[in-house]
Amino acid sequence: MHLDLDRALRTITASIVVALLLVACGTMQTRSGGIVERTGIAIIGDQIVGNTVVIDGLKEMRIQKSDLEVFQMGVFGAKNSVREDSQVVFISLDPGLHSVRVDDRGRLVLETKVLISMGQTKELILEN
Numbered sequence: 001m002h003l004d005l006d007r008a009l010r011t012i013t014a015s016i017v018v019a020l021l022l023v024a025c026g027t028m029q030t031r032s033g034g035i036v037e038r039t040g041i042a043i044i045g046d047q048i049v050g051n052t053v054v055i056d057g058l059k060e061m062r063i064q065k066s067d068l069e070v071f072q073m074g075v076f077g078a079k080n081s082v083r084e085d086s087q088v089v090f091i092s093l094d095p096g097l098h099s100v101r102v103d104d105r106g107r108l109v110l111e112t113k114v115l116i117s118m119g120q121t122k123e124l125i126l127e128n
Contacts, residue, residue: 037120037121039093039094039095039116039118039120039121040090040093040122041090041091041093041100041114041121041122041123041124042069042090042091042124043063043088043089043102043126044086044087044123044125045125045126045127046087046126047087048068048089048102049063049068050104051102051103051104051126052102053089053102054101054102055093055098056099057099061091068088068089069088093116094116095116095117095118096115096116097116098113099113100112100113100114100124109126110126112124
């Protein structure tokens with residue numbers, strides 16, 4: 001009788017240990033999130049509404065007030081007065097080399113080439 005009780009306790013203990021090991025070694029479900037990085041250019045200037053942007057000589061866009069992005073505070077609420085006091089428009093582009101031309105009512109404001117990597121935003125600042 002004593003042998004049967006001892007054997008039963010060992011079997012129960014072994015079963016518990018095996019169950020704990022199986023549970024402990026199981027995979028955990030994980031979930032990660034973050035900021036989605038946009039790929040393209042941000043055109044920044046004091047008065048860019050009405051300007052025309054030509055990308056690669058093909059894609060042409062006349063900037064309208066509805067295209068402008070709303071300013072959001074910087075890291076930890078730090079001010080960024082250049083962005084805060086400017087008009088900003090974002091144009092999505094595929095990664096690669098692009099030629100960008102900005103005209104203000106027929107007057108050339110900016111003409112440049114930009115190389116953009118996936119998830120990268122190049123800022124083009126238009127100065128008066």
